[in-house]
Structures are given as structure tokens and as C-alpha cells.
Amino acid sequence: ILNVEQSPQSLHVQEGDSTNFTCSFPSSNFYALHWYRWETAKSPEALFVMTLNGDEKKKGRISATLNTKEGYSYLYIKGSQPEDSATYLCAWYNNNDMRFGAGTRLTVKP
Amino acid sequence: DGGITQSPKYLFRKEGQNVTLSCEQNLNHDAMYWYRQDPGQGLRLIYYSQIVNDFQKGDIAEGYSVSREKKESFPLTVTSAQKNPTAFYLCATRDRGNQPQHFGDGTRLSIL
Numbered sequence: 001i002l003n004v005e006q007s008p009q010s011l012h013v014q015e016g017d018s019t020n021f022t023c024s025f026p027s028s029n030f031y032a033l034h035w036y037r038w039e040t041a042k043s044p045e046a047l048f049v050m051t052l053n054g055d056e057k058k059k060g061r062i063s064a065t066l067n068t069k070e071g072y073s074y075l076y077i078k079g080s081q082p083e084d085s086a087t088y089l090c091a092w093y094n095n096n097d098m099r100f101g102a103g104t105r106l107t108v109k110p
Numbered sequence: 111d112g113g114i115t116q117s118p119k120y121l122f123r124k125e126g127q128n129v130t131l132s133c134e135q136n137l138n139h140d141a142m143y144w145y146r147q148d149p150g151q152g153l154r155l156i157y158y159s160q161i162v163n164d165f166q167k168g169d170i171a172e173g174y175s176v177s178r179e180k181k182e183s184f185p186l187t188v189t190s191a192q193k194n195p196t197a198f199y200l201c202a203t204r205d206r207g208n209q210p211q212h213f214g215d216g217t218r219l220s221i222l
Contacts, residue, residue: 004152006152009150031208032208034210034211036210036211042215043114043200043213043214043215043216044200044211044213045213046210046211046212049208049209049210051208089152089153091153091211093208098143098155098211099152099155100145100152100153100154101152102150102151102152103152
């Protein structure tokens with residue numbers, strides 16, 4: 001069974017806090033890992049596409065790292081803002097299909 | 111305006127009825143996908159299609175059927191054999207290579 005696990009399931013932080021969450025995935029047959037941001041009442045939008053072990057990607061205050069050998073990726077948000085509140089999904093891709101994690105639901109309180 | 115259009119936004123199914131969810135795209139993407147989301151769970155793959163007139167079962171294909179007669183369209187039929195159809199359904203497309211998926215706004219299906 002190919003499982004993609006995300007932790008924590010949900011997270012509540014105060015505005016200005018930095019936070020991070022984890023995506024664990026099968027380390028074999030790895031092709032790519034995608035991070036998506038899913039705001040309420042909208043459709044998921046891609047944040048990062050990561051392919052190489054050791055990859056680090058950054059977009060504004062959000063960054064991600066990738067370790068394909070041990071099968072995990074971290075997503076970091078620096079100085080969280082209320083508009084960062086969303087569910088963050090990771091998806092493991094093996095060139096044939098994608099498997100999504102259940103997501104981490106982030107709530108940033110003003 | 112490029113994108114993915116799913117319709118309807120809300121759908122109600124009667125017992126024993128088949129219903130069809132529409133997914134149309136004008137992104138010219140080859141691959142299209144159907145996912146189901148249940149509360150507290152990730153997106154689970156129902157069916158996907160890499161090219162016209164070809165599609166593959168995902169993890170939870172039982173009780174569903176699809177067709178891919180045109181590149182732009184990938185409708186999903188929820189048949190009466192699907193005993194627990196209440197869920198949120200998302201359609202997605204993907205371009206060639208290592209590109210992320212693009213998603214529609216989803217259809218919420220409920221049982222009457």
C-alpha cells in the first residue's frame with residue numbers, strides 16, 4: 001500500500017508565528033512531490049513541484065524541503081498571516097499517478 | 111478565460127439513480143483526473159485518462175464510470191452500484207512532463 005501521510009492534521013497558530021508541517025511518502029519509485037494550497041471555497045492551487053533530493057523551494061514566506069531517500073518533505077511558513085489559513089496538501093507522484101495526503105489544515109488567528 | 115469547469119456545483123441523487131458530473135477544460139492538457147474527498151481524508155483517485163479514448167481505474171473505481179471521447183471533456187457517472195456516493199468530487203488536469211495538476215471547483219454530491 002502506497003501511503004502519503006501528513007502531520008499534523010490541523011494546526012492553530014497566532015499571526016506572526018512561524019510554523020512547519022510534514023509530508024511522508026514512499027521513498028521507492030519517487031518521481032516528484034507537489035505541494036498544494038487549498039483555501040476554503042476555492043480549488044487547490046500548486047505551490048511547489050519538487051523532484052530532486054535536497055531540493056529547497058521558496059515562494060515569499062513559504063518554503064519547502066525534500067528528502068527523497070528517507071521519504072519526507074517539510075513545508076515552512078515564516079511569520080504566518082491570517083490569509084495563510086488553508087489546507088496544505090502534498091502529493092507524491094510516481095510517473096503513473098498521484099497519491100495525495102489528507103492535508104494539514106492551518107488556521108492563523110489575528 | 112482558461113480553466114476547468116465542473117458542473118453542477120451541487121447535485122442530489124435519488125436511490126437507484128445514475129448521475130453524471132461534468133468536467134470540461136480549455137487548457138489543452140492531455141491528462142484528466144477524477145478525485146473523491148471524504149471528511150478527514152485526502153483526495154482519492156477514481157479514474158484518470160492520459161489521452162483521448164483511453165482511461166484507467168484509480169483506487170476506488172467501483173461504482174463509477176467515465177468516458178474520454180474528446181480531449182476537453184471527462185465526465186464521471188456515479189452509478190447506482192456506488193452505495194456511498196455522498197462526497198466532494200474534484201476534477202483535475204495536467205500538462206505533459208512534471209507539471210502540477212490544475213483543479214476545478216468541485217461538485218458536492220448528496221443522497222436524497
